Amino acid sequence: MKTIQTDRLTRTFDKGKVTALQEVSFAVEKGEIFGLIGPDGAGKTTLIRILASLILPDSGSASLAGFDPVRDYARVRQIIGYMPGRFSLYQDLSVQENLRFFATVFKADLETNYPLIKDLYDQLAPFKNRRAGQLSGGMKQKLALCCALVHEPEILLLDEPTTGVDPVSRREFWDMLIRLKARGITILVSTPYMDEATLCDRIALIQKGTILETGTPAEIPRRLSRPVYAASAGDMYLLLRAVRDYPETHSCYTFGESHHVQLKSGSPQDLLDFLGGRIPGPVALDQIEPGIEDVFMDKMTSRT
Amino acid sequence: MKAIEVKDLTRKFGDFTAVDHISFDVSKGEIFGFLGANGAGKTTAMRMLCGLLKPSSGEGRVAGFDINLQSEEIKKNIGYMSQKFSLYNDLTARENILFYGGLYDIPYKELKIKSERLLDRLGLGPYANKLLRDYPLGWKQKLAFSVAIQHQPMIVFLDEPTGGVDPITRRQFWDMIYESAEGGLTVFVTTHYMDEAEYCHRVCIMVDGRIAAMDTPQSLKKKYESQNMDEVFRKLARGAVRSPDVPGRGKR
Amino acid sequence: MTIKEFKHVLRDPRSLFFLLAQPVMLMLLFGFALSNEVKESRVAIIDQARDEETKKLTDRLDQSEYFDVMGHYADPSVVPALFEKGAARLAIVFPPHFANDLEHLNAGQIQVLADASDPNTAAIATSYASAIFGAYQDELLGLMKLPYKINIETRMLYNPQLVSAFSFVPGVMTLILTILCTMMTSVAIVREKELGTLEVLLASPMHPMQIVVSKAVPYLVLAMIDVAVILLLAVYVLGVPIRGSLFLLMAENTLYISNTLALGLLVSTITEKQQVAMFVSLVGFMLPALLFSGFMFPIENMPWPLQWISHAVPTRWYYRIVNAIMIKGLGLASIWKETLILAVMTLGLLVLAVKKFKVRLL
Numbered sequence: 001m002k003t004i005q006t007d008r009l010t011r012t013f014d015k016g017k018v019t020a021l022q023e024v025s026f027a028v029e030k031g032e033i034f035g036l037i038g039p040d041g042a043g044k045t046t047l048i049r050i051l052a053s054l055i056l057p058d059s060g061s062a063s064l065a066g067f068d069p070v071r072d073y074a075r076v077r078q079i080i081g082y083m084p085g086r087f088s089l090y091q092d093l094s095v096q097e098n099l100r101f102f103a104t105v106f107k108a109d110l111e112t113n114y115p116l117i118k119d120l121y122d123q124l125a126p127f128k129n130r131r132a133g134q135l136s137g138g139m140k141q142k143l144a145l146c147c148a149l150v151h152e153p154e155i156l157l158l159d160e161p162t163t164g165v166d167p168v169s170r171r172e173f174w175d176m177l178i179r180l181k182a183r184g185i186t187i188l189v190s191t192p193y194m195d196e197a198t199l200c201d202r203i204a205l206i207q208k209g210t211i212l213e214t215g216t217p218a219e220i221p222r223r224l225s226r227p228v229y230a231a232s233a234g235d236m237y238l239l240l241r242a243v244r245d246y247p248e249t250h251s252c253y254t255f256g257e258s259h260h261v262q263l264k265s266g267s268p269q270d271l272l273d274f275l276g277g278r279i280p281g282p283v284a285l286d287q288i289e290p291g292i293e294d295v296f297m298d299k300m301t302s303r304t
Numbered sequence: 305m306k307a308i309e310v311k312d313l314t315r316k317f318g319d320f321t322a323v324d325h326i327s328f329d330v331s332k333g334e335i336f337g338f339l340g341a342n343g344a345g346k347t348t349a350m351r352m353l354c355g356l357l358k359p360s361s362g363e364g365r366v367a368g369f370d371i372n373l374q375s376e377e378i379k380k381n382i383g384y385m386s387q388k389f390s391l392y393n394d395l396t397a398r399e400n401i402l403f404y405g406g407l408y409d410i411p412y413k414e415l416k417i418k419s420e421r422l423l424d425r426l427g428l429g430p431y432a433n434k435l436l437r438d439y440p441l442g443w444k445q446k447l448a449f450s451v452a453i454q455h456q457p458m459i460v461f462l463d464e465p466t467g468g469v470d471p472i473t474r475r476q477f478w479d480m481i482y483e484s485a486e487g488g489l490t491v492f493v494t495t496h497y498m499d500e501a502e503y504c505h506r507v508c509i510m511v512d513g514r515i516a517a518m519d520t521p522q523s524l525k526k527k528y529e530s531q532n533m534d535e536v537f538r539k540l541a542r543g544a545v546r547s548p549d550v551p552g553r554g555k556r
Numbered sequence: 557m558t559i560k561e562f563k564h565v566l567r568d569p570r571s572l573f574f575l576l577a578q579p580v581m582l583m584l585l586f587g588f589a590l591s592n593e594v595k596e597s598r599v600a601i602i603d604q605a606r607d608e609e610t611k612k613l614t615d616r617l618d619q620s621e622y623f624d625v626m627g628h629y630a631d632p633s634v635v636p637a638l639f640e641k642g643a644a645r646l647a648i649v650f651p652p653h654f655a656n657d658l659e660h661l662n663a664g665q666i667q668v669l670a671d672a673s674d675p676n677t678a679a680i681a682t683s684y685a686s687a688i689f690g691a692y693q694d695e696l697l698g699l700m701k702l703p704y705k706i707n708i709e710t711r712m713l714y715n716p717q718l719v720s721a722f723s724f725v726p727g728v729m730t731l732i733l734t735i736l737c738t739m740m741t742s743v744a745i746v747r748e749k750e751l752g753t754l755e756v757l758l759a760s761p762m763h764p765m766q767i768v769v770s771k772a773v774p775y776l777v778l779a780m781i782d783v784a785v786i787l788l789l790a791v792y793v794l795g796v797p798i799r800g801s802l803f804l805l806m807a808e809n810t811l812y813i814s815n816t817l818a819l820g821l822l823v824s825t826i827t828e829k830q831q832v833a834m835f836v837s838l839v840g841f842m843l844p845a846l847l848f849s850g851f852m853f854p855i856e857n858m859p860w861p862l863q864w865i866s867h868a869v870p871t872r873w874y875y876r877i878v879n880a881i882m883i884k885g886l887g888l889a890s891i892w893k894e895t896l897i898l899a900v901m902t903l904g905l906l907v908l909a910v911k912k913f914k915v916r917l918l
């Protein structure tokens with residue numbers, strides 16, 4: 001049995017006018033970090049809230065450790081730890097008070113579950129008397145995770161825990177998730193940051209309420225039908241426009257220090273020849289291993 | 305004339321120094337990336353540059369105006385856009401454009417023509433009378449940027465403009481930034497996407513209220529022996545001594 | 557800037573409605589429906605003389621727009637019972653041989669008894685009655701050219717000095733409980749919705765009703781403390797007596813507090829924003845509580861649609877109960893009807909609130 005399983009979950013808002021989720025099916029194995037990767041408005045929050053038994057699907061079903069979040073919502077709530085996308089702790093209570101409060105809500109004993117949150121708590125300890133509202137973004141997320149863990153949940157549902165958090169704190173947060181996974185906790189996490197995909201065991205790319213792809217972060221890019229080339233030159237902006245002017249270009253996107261190019265047909269040499277007369281100075285064009293973001297954009301364009 | 309030049313800019317809150325003697329300058333038409341961990345002093349520095357916050361000490365000029373004395377002049381000559389505050393959801397696209405144009409004393413007739421041109425260029429013509437709340441996020445961000453620069457400021461400040469936006473829209477957004485920079489606009493941008501740091505002409509990384517590094521992305525990667533800007537950033541920010549926890553600083 | 561603000565308002569139909577409808581509503585209410593004037597006060601006539609003069613005087617009273625004769629009685633001893641039931645506000649006692657006295661002694665005695673548990677109304681009604689008798693006396697003077705004199709003796713029952721505290725203490729209690737309980741509970745729950753903390757609490761194993769009940773407890777306690785403070789001040793500072801049973805009073809208070817808490821809970825289930833919750837509590841409950849309790853404006857004077865509405869306002873019943881216990885010193889036997897109505901209302905509201913309360917977000 002899969003730890004989390006959904007079967008054609010569909011949910012609309014505003015009397016059917018807005019479709020947030022359209023027949024979403026996926027499964028998460030026990031002890032896995034499963035990433036839901038997609039931009040704002042893709043349906044990540046709706047999906048996580050349905051799993052957390054906080055909203056009802058219009059159709060389709062789900063199960064968490066065998067419990068249905070619609071019928072057995074009370075059981076589901078006992079085994080999940082949930083962290084909403086918005087910071088949802090009491091800003092006017094201190095770190096310590098928040099922890100104690102959530103421990104009581106979950107009828108959990110802080111001391112018994114201490115090993116689970118020890119790592120996090122050690123980082124929070126210097127600020128334990130500070131009000132939660134005055135913590136930095138990264139620290140707030142750590143506290144929220146701590147509060148979601150006080151009752152030793154089997155499953156963690158994290159909705160965009162790293163949004164708006166700086167890269168260093170983000171990395172620390174992910175290190176923490178990986179340590180929790182080692183304890184057998186199943187983690188479903190959503191994020192708009194494509195680069196976090198590689199930290200998950202498996203991912204689902206989600207856009208406009210539908211899942212574009214599921215698989216491991218390594219296998220998904222291999223499914224791209226066209227090779228991806230990285231192009232760079234002295235004047236990157238000029239290069240971008242020139243590549244896009246090339247009739248056989250399928251797509252060309254900026255990717256940090258290089259542009260990623262996919263061609264409809266023809267060889268990369270043809271492109272270099274084309275660029276030769278237009279770009280001053282040398283142009284580098286090398287085939288590369290595509291990443292998640294390449295796949296995401298490819299899927300997005302092929303759909304619209 | 306430099307678009308921005310600051311010297312020993314400092315801001316203290318009580319006995320806490322949020323921004324500690326920073327000095328730099330930004331040329332006209334430059335895309336200047338301003339990075340830093342939460343609480344490194346980014347927001348405070350940016351507010352001082354926009355004329356929203358008085359520096360405790362130090363001096364500087366933004367768009368040629370003194371940040372200590374001419375904050376009103378500065379506000380007229382810069383554009384500002386952030387992910388959090390951008391446009392009004394219960395107004396239509398056209399109304400938003402007209403409203404923000406009105407704030408900068410653009411004559412109404414001229415504004416009217418300009419706004420139609422802008423709507424056309426963004427391909428929003430057919431949707432100009434739709435309330436903004438019905439727009440996809442990506443459209444809103446693009447519109448917000450266009451609105452922020454419609455009074456032709458010398459500099460535009462972008463505070464995490466692309467957070468949560470899908471990868472294609474994010475790139476289209478950067479295309480717009482590039483295009484505007486080609487046209488001479490100075491762009492001062494903060495971001496949490498490290499690949500976006502690569503698009504900047506120069507990047508400044510703040511750690512503990514000070515400038516830890518400032519150079520082109522290429523030179524920074526070479527200097528810190530890193531593959532990409534993400535690594536550079538982490539190497540620098542790991543060295544932070546100041547806890548990231550500063551009162552009233554958290555974003556979420 | 558102004559144009560933009562107009563557009564904001566125009567696109568929010570709900571606030572637009574409130575902004576435009578409110579002045580109209582209030583103007584109509586205060587202009588027509590509510591007045592401090594005491595009209596059609598029910599008056600009991602105890603006519604021990606049954607002669608020409610007393611009949612004329614009774615007719616005068618009945619014809620005036622201020623009074624409404626509700627019945628004739630033989631013995632003044634029924635008056636307290638009539639007041640307790642709220643059947644009459646005023647009682648006029650004509651002594652035997654009224655006309656005779658007037659003719660031969662040139663002086664007649666009339667006793668006016670008033671229910672002064674509501675001192676304002678009592679004072680106004682007695683002065684109206686005196687004026688009517690005075691006018692009659694002047695007419696007689698004109699006719700007979702003899703110094704006839706009608707002596708009016710007024711007696712204020714329950715509150716002889718017409719201390720206004722007697723009426724406002726129950727009134728203030730009513731208001732405080734309504735504001736504190738309804739507004740604070742609704743705002744407290746809606747605040748958690750707004751902060752997003754309710755989301756986390758809902759996703760926890762704690763039963764949703766438990767969350768709500770535990771949120772209401774502090775306000776219940778606070779409300780009880782408030783009641784105690786008001787009562788202590790009333791008794792020891794203002795000299796307002798608690799004539800009835802303190803235990804009964806506290807029991808009725810608890811009932812009313814549960815009522816307001818249920819209302820607050822109901823408000824919280826239908827609103828998403830603190831401001832809205834506050835607004836709904838104020839306009840939806842505070843105002844009716846103020847208008848229809850009978851504390852500021854006598855209910856009898858309202859047009860019938862408003863009187864009818866006032867029956868649905870719990871405050872009306874609570875105010876009568878408190879007034880009856882504190883000022884008139886009545887027991888449960890006299891107020892069981894009000895208590896029952898209040899209890900049924902409370903139960904209904906609680907059931908509705910619990911049914912409406914969602915165990916999920918949407």
